[in-house]
Amino acid sequence: MSTYTAPKKKNLLPKIAMAGPVSVWMILFVTIPMLYVIFISFMSRGVFGDVVYEFSTESYSTILDPTYFQVILKSLKAAGLTTVLCLLIGYPFAYIIARKPKDVAAKMITLLMIPFWTNSLMRLNSWLLLFQTSGPVNNFLVNTGIVDKPISFIYTDELVLIGLITNMLPFAVLPMYSTIEKLEKSMLEASADLGANPRTTFCRITLPITFPGIFSAIILTFIPSLGIYTVTDMLGGGKVLFIGNIIKNQFGSIRNWPLGAALSVLLIVVTMLLIFIYTRFAKIEDMEVV
Amino acid sequence: MDAMSRRAKKERRNRILGDVYAILVYAVLYIPIAVMMAFSFNNQRYNYYWNGFTTQWYGKLLNNSALLSSLWYSLFIAILSTVISVAIGTIGALGLKKYEFRGKKAINNMLYIPIIVPEIVMAVALLVIFMNVGLSLGLGSILIGHCTFCIPYAVVTIKGRISGDSNTLEEASMDLGANRVQTFFRVTLPNIFPGVMSAAFLSFTLSFDDVVMSNMLAGARQSTLPVLILSMNKSGITPDVNALTTIMILVIVAAMILNNIIQGALKKKRANY
Numbered sequence: 107m108s109t110y111t112a113p114k115k116k117n118l119l120p121k122i123a124m125a126g127p128v129s130v131w132m133i134l135f136v137t138i139p140m141l142y143v144i145f146i147s148f149m150s151r152g153v154f155g156d157v158v159y160e161f162s163t164e165s166y167s168t169i170l171d172p173t174y175f176q177v178i179l180k181s182l183k184a185a186g187l188t189t190v191l192c193l194l195i196g197y198p199f200a201y202i203i204a205r206k207p208k209d210v211a212a213k214m215i216t217l218l219m220i221p222f223w224t225n226s227l228m229r230l231n232s233w234l235l236l237f238q239t240s241g242p243v244n245n246f247l248v249n250t251g252i253v254d255k256p257i258s259f260i261y262t263d264e265l266v267l268i269g270l271i272t273n274m275l276p277f278a279v280l281p282m283y284s285t286i287e288k289l290e291k292s293m294l295e296a297s298a299d300l301g302a303n304p305r306t307t308f309c310r311i312t313l314p315i316t317f318p319g320i321f322s323a324i325i326l327t328f329i330p331s332l333g334i335y336t337v338t339d340m341l342g343g344g345k346v347l348f349i350g351n352i353i354k355n356q357f358g359s360i361r362n363w364p365l366g367a368a369l370s371v372l373l374i375v376v377t378m379l380l381i382f383i384y385t386r387f388a389k390i391e392d393m394e395v396v
Numbered sequence: 397m398d399a400m401s402r403r404a405k406k407e408r409r410n411r412i413l414g415d416v417y418a419i420l421v422y423a424v425l426y427i428p429i430a431v432m433m434a435f436s437f438n439n440q441r442y443n444y445y446w447n448g449f450t451t452q453w454y455g456k457l458l459n460n461s462a463l464l465s466s467l468w469y470s471l472f473i474a475i476l477s478t479v480i481s482v483a484i485g486t487i488g489a490l491g492l493k494k495y496e497f498r499g500k501k502a503i504n505n506m507l508y509i510p511i512i513v514p515e516i517v518m519a520v521a522l523l524v525i526f527m528n529v530g531l532s533l534g535l536g537s538i539l540i541g542h543c544t545f546c547i548p549y550a551v552v553t554i555k556g557r558i559s560g561d562s563n564t565l566e567e568a569s570m571d572l573g574a575n576r577v578q579t580f581f582r583v584t585l586p587n588i589f590p591g592v593m594s595a596a597f598l599s600f601t602l603s604f605d606d607v608v609m610s611n612m613l614a615g616a617r618q619s620t621l622p623v624l625i626l627s628m629n630k631s632g633i634t635p636d637v638n639a640l641t642t643i644m645i646l647v648i649v650a651a652m653i654l655n656n657i658i659q660g661a662l663k664k665k666r667a668n669y
Contacts, residue, residue, distance in 0.1 A: 120576060124491025127484045128551060132506040135544045139521035140509065146524055199421050202414040214418070221425050223601050223648050227625045228641045231633050232428035235435050240445035272425060325512065333514020336607050340629055350516045357520055357612065367524070370517045377513050390508055
């Protein structure tokens with residue numbers, strides 16, 4: 107008996123030592139907290155903003171209340187617009203980089219990532235400095251006589267959109283770049299030789315092959331823009347609110363945890379839905395998240 | 397001949413158009429950085445408008461104790477989270493690649509949750525669990541929060557660098573009499589070292605720039621640099637913060653250039669073998 111168990115024990119130890127810590131961490135700090143948020147979303151709110159452990163779907167009906175539902179629609183619209191614009195700007199950009207020689211392309215990708223190693227809030231603040239009432243853009247417009255008095259650019263939806271796009275663009279470009287880069291040039295030549303014009307080649311060859319990259323880009327821009335609150339905080343001046351701001355407030359000043367949890371569950375559901383669609387035609391490992 | 401030159405001409409025109417487009421996109425991405433740097437030289441307390449050139453903020457920076465202490469706190473947290481995440485991430489990536497066990501697929505899927513789900517959701521989830529078990533907010537809660545999103549990035553980055561023949565090399569090492577620990581440090585680790593380095597770099601930047609998790613889990617006593625900047629936003633961010641960020645950008649760019657030189661030298665050395 108003892109001779110039988112000894113080698114088995116020896117084989118188990120490195121397995122536990124190596125895969126154990128990461129597994130325990132993920133269960134303790136990802137799975138359990140996420141399940142707990144779902145649990146809290148079905149509880150009630152006490153008079154003093156505490157959580158009362160009584161089943162209730164009140165938080166979910168509050169979400170459908172016009173005041174909150176409008177914020178949700180607004181967030182969805184802004185995230186959708188950000189995603190579409192990031193794809194439209196990012197795809198040609200990724201294509202141009204992918205067609206460069208390898209060393210030039212590597213340098214261009216690094217150049218794309220450098221801004222993201224600098225503080226994101228300070229980058230957002232720059233748009234405010236640039237567009238504020240007595241900022242450089244307004245000064246230029248007034249001094250050249252294009253407008254009579256300064257335009258109030260700041261704290262508008264448009265400035266928030268600029269902030270979102272400039273924040274998300276690299277995360278749209280990277281996955282698209284890596285699929286376009288793998289595209290065989292010979293296939294495009296074959297298509298052209300067989301008489302297809304550039305547009306047909308693009309629609310029938312390039313686009314379908316690079317679609318997984320495009321969908322990765324959609325996920326990596328849409329989901330973060332849906333949950334973000336820093337851009338609206340920095341550039342919206344409290345006037346522009348997204349789901350992220352509402353969630354943050356429920357766990358801060360307003361103290362309605364079940365409502366905040368229900369809104370978080372909404373974000374989880376949207377995320378899972380997109381991931382589910384993605385896994386229908388591509389592997390999640392190929393998402394190029396890093 | 398004529399068709400050829402027309403085609404070449406068209407290709408050349410497209411290439412130039414493409415380059416112009418790329419330059420425009422880069423310009424939009426770099427404008428905020430240029431503006432941020434320019435306003436660090438602004439002779440005005442709150443950066444509401446441009447009021448002449450000064451370098452005083454670079455000196456006054458040293459007297460802003462709230463700003464400096466948040467910087468050190470952020471650095472401290474970033475270094476600690478990097479060390480913890482890379483350690484767990486490295487052995488985790490190897491373990492998940494090498495061994496089969498029940499629930500492995502579930503763990504692999506769990507790793508993608510913090511990467512994909514909006515950060516505010518993860519922050520809220522950790523907050524409610526910490527409150528429930530009575531963990532007071534502070535250094536510990538921030539560290540757990542940061543590691544929770546850094547570990548998955550580290551695992552994914554390193555797992556991508558583990559080559560298929562690593563098992564053979566390890567077996568050879570053990571056949572030659574090395575034990576598991578020796579094999580890990582002398583065969584496995586050198587093999588995946590580039591992956592470990594990029595995981596460390598990624599973890600550090602993610603932690604250092606994090607706002608959402610830190611803001612939710614920081615507690616009242618000490619805030620990180622990004623959380624301090626976010627709270628300053630209401631009254632206006634002072635130019636000394638611009639000065640500090642400018643210095644940080646220069647340090648990062650210098651570090652990158654240095655890293656490139658070292659990597660290049662290493663490659664040359666390896667090629668000489």
